[in-house]
Amino acid sequence: MKCLKYAAFFLASGLLATTATAQNVTDSQQVAHITNEVLLHGTAYQNLEYLCKKIGHRLSGTGAEARTRTWAIQAFKEAGADTVWLQPVMVPKWTRGKESLKIRKGKELITIPMLSLGNSEGTKGKNMEAEIVCFETMEALKNAPEAMLKGKIAFLNYPFPAHFPCTFDGYSEVGGNRYNGPAIASRKGAVAFVIRSLSTGVGTYDLPHTGVMSYGDAPYKIPAIAIGNAAADSICKWVKQNAVRAVLNSSCGMQEDVLSYNIVAELKGTSGHYITVGGHYDSWDVGEGAHDDGAGCVQSIEVIRCFKQLNIKPKNTIRAVLFANEENGAKGGRAYADSALSKQEVHVLAVESDAGGFSPRGFSLEMSASEVQIVKSWKEVLLPLGLYDFAREGGGVDIDPLRKKLKTPLAGLMPDTQRYFDVHHCEKDVFEAVNKRELHLGAASMAAFIYLADKYFN
Ligand SMILES: [Zn+2]
Numbered sequence: 350m351k352c353l354k355y356a357a358f359f360l361a362s363g364l365l366a367t368t369a370t371a372q373n374v375t376d377s378q379q380v381a382h383i384t385n386e387v388l389l390h391g392t393a394y395q396n397l398e399y400l401c402k403k404i405g406h407r408l409s410g411t412g413a414e415a416r417t418r419t420w421a422i423q424a425f426k427e428a429g430a431d432t433v434w435l436q437p438v439m440v441p442k443w444t445r446g447k448e449s450l451k452i453r454k455g456k457e458l459i460t461i462p463m464l465s466l467g468n469s470e471g472t473k474g475k476n477m478e479a480e481i482v483c484f485e486t487m488e489a490l491k492n493a494p495e496a497m498l499k500g501k502i503a504f505l506n507y508p509f510p511a512h513f514p515c516t517f518d519g520y521s522e523v524g525g526n527r528y529n530g531p532a533i534a535s536r537k538g539a540v541a542f543v544i545r546s547l548s549t550g551v552g553t554y555d556l557p558h559t560g561v562m563s564y565g566d567a568p569y570k571i572p573a574i575a576i577g578n579a580a581a582d583s584i585c586k587w588v589k590q591n592a593v594r595a596v597l598n599s600s601c602g603m604q605e606d607v608l609s610y611n612i613v614a615e616l617k618g619t620s621g622h623y624i625t626v627g628g629h630y631d632s633w634d635v636g637e638g639a640h641d642d643g644a645g646c647v648q649s650i651e652v653i654r655c656f657k658q659l660n661i662k663p664k665n666t667i668r669a670v671l672f673a674n675e676e677n678g679a680k681g682g683r684a685y686a687d688s689a690l691s692k693q694e695v696h697v698l699a700v701e702s703d704a705g706g707f708s709p710r711g712f713s714l715e716m717s718a719s720e721v722q723i724v725k726s727w728k729e730v731l732l733p734l735g736l737y738d739f740a741r742e743g744g745g746v747d748i749d750p751l752r753k754k755l756k757t758p759l760a761g762l763m764p765d766t767q768r769y770f771d772v773h774h775c776e777k778d779v780f781e782a783v784n785k786r787e788l789h790l791g792a793a794s795m796a797a798f799i800y801l802a803d804k805y806f807n
Contacts, residue, residue, distance in 0.1 A: 376730045376804075379661075380797045384734060386655050387793035393647040394785040396424055397706070400647065401637035401780035408634040409674040410442030410607040417630050421612045421646070421671055428650050429657030430614035430669070438684035440609040440674040443468050445634055446600030450543075450574060452584060453478070453594040461580045462555055464635065464775075466527060466544070466562040467677040469573040471599030477572070478596045479540050483588045487526050487533075495537045502595055503534035504543040506585045508578070509770065515741070516549060516766040517704065523547050527560050527575070535567035541597055542573040545581035549770040555579040558775040559633050561677045572599050611681045612671040616653050618663040623689075624799055624806075625668045625699040625757075626652050629675030629682075629747055636778035640769065643780075644706030644788055646671045648762075651792035652799060663803045665697050672747040675703070679746050686750035696757040698802045700795055701745025705773075706788040707764035711738025712798060715749075716758030720806070724760070727801050734794045738763055758806065760798065762791055 387393075399420065407414045418435065425433045448471065450463040465471065481502045484490040490505055505526060510519040527544055534542040546558035555577035562573045574597070576584070587593045612630065628645020632638020649669040656667060673681035689696060700712070714721050724739055731737075744752060744759025751757035764787070772778040 383796045384793045387789050391789040393651040393792045396647040400643045407632045409440040409631045425614035428654035431617045433614045435610035439606045440680045441678045442604040442607045448599040451596040463574045464557040464559040465601040466573040470570040471601035474600040481593045483585045499538035502541045503539040506545045506581050516770050531573035532565040532567035535569050535571045546575045556775045560774045609673040614669045616667040618666040620664045622665045622695040624665045627670035628702050630671040635776045639780050640705040642703045645702035648702050648792040652796045655796045682747035683750045686754045690754045697806045699748040699751045700760045701748045702762040703745045705769040706783045708787045709791045709794040711763045713741035713743040713761040715744040720758050
């Protein structure tokens, strides 16, 4: 009896193994076709070169942002999309203008490389001079008495947490400092807020990195700026020795909201349901927005091209979306989800690439436990692309509203993260910082993931 039971068990598991292998061979073969197609004939890299070198950085509401739409429509058509259309969305418009930070050291004025934080107001082009007060942590700033900060410049010198193997964990820990710091300083009467950049740059790597901030309910919209790591260390050292005064001048500021658009391209399916794949096409106004997020845009275009070339007929309509305004408002993602909700669209999955065009390692997942299990069952099929990490949670800023409003399962391409915050939001985020094979492997990973989701997600 016992023996029979075991025999039945082995028979059953043998059968399962055979079925799984047969299926894996099919899926594995298709993933191999996708990989070959992208690595041998992919156009993501040349698209990225055009976007970076002919258009450049693309802040919301600028002419470059508008030129990106003209280019993207053409690129999607060349990729073989069935339809391409623009989805209107109002976006904030912020302009940088001239800006400078100088430290008064004796009779000397030392110029410090700086960048205003996105959405910050400036000094209306006038010099503002005040003493700097240094804080080593956000807690210290929060606990500081008003008398300590009144009429002074609050300087938060908290370094990027280096102990996390995944740099996004470090970024998550300090992102709130940049976003909320200016309002906290303003409430205590500070006249400006300076932050050490959220950057993994080391040594004399002295570049400031910008990024979005918010005034919340702060009483005054004080100027908020970032400086590089080395400058931050020097200033803090000087402040410990003597009172240090700084002269800040900036003509940054918010303008009226303007009309922009999400760029949407479709490869039609038969189910009437959708799978979204995307990145955001706006960028900060320094560098070329190559990793952040030109990479995600050209990879999404590549998914369409690859499906078309391999004659993959998806069950669900594959929608590649280049989202507007992720950096200083996230309005594009919200408008897309609002539209999906109002049209009662069914979204089977949304995938975003917005973590850099580096070697793919896996996908972060924001979905039910049973959906996570489905993804994990593809592990072996996806391993040849170097994809093994499906343990992280999260989707992406642009697709998160789909989860909130439509409960759409989300996935985010997770590349190697070691170099991302060296270039993120600074002038080093240029085409030359992107490797062709790494970018294309990421595109192939997205196409393979979507191929499998189209087949196994409902
Ligand atoms: Zn981004």
